[in-house]
Amino acid sequence: MMYKARVEVGLRSGHSDPEGETTARSLIELGYCVKSVAVSKIYLIILEADSEEEAKTNLEDMCRRLLANPTKDHYTFQVETAK
């Protein structure tokens, strides 16, 4: 079965987010009333697995091994059957 996953990886609070800070500064310079910007990443993954359970186990594993840095990132994901 093919599954479609949406994995969101962002910084845990307290970790500095230079990209977000630079974006906020640029938006303020452009004249917008911006208080803060935080940047996260979305991975849209098409994967094959025997069951949704297996897809979730593999995704959890991918997050821990490659997609997220366990020291500074948090992650969440949703899985659905791919059409």
Place this chain on the structure above:
Amino acid sequence: MMYKARVEVGLRSGHSDPEGETTARSLIELGYCVKSVAVSKIYLIILEADSEEEAKTNLEDMCRRLLANPTKDHYTFQVETAK
């Protein structure tokens, strides 16, 4: 009023996504049955505006001017009142 916006910026289909391709390759090398990976970015923005309407107008503007590249990116956003 303070508003909290979630802006998602991704590549239009047909544009090459080297980061997604590299991620897919790495996941395959790690042994996962991955067919494709596409990467998007989320900007969580706290901004001030007189109304939700004004917040949306400003966000549309921010996307066109800074956050997205109109030639190759598509973007969507949701706005809610910040607590």
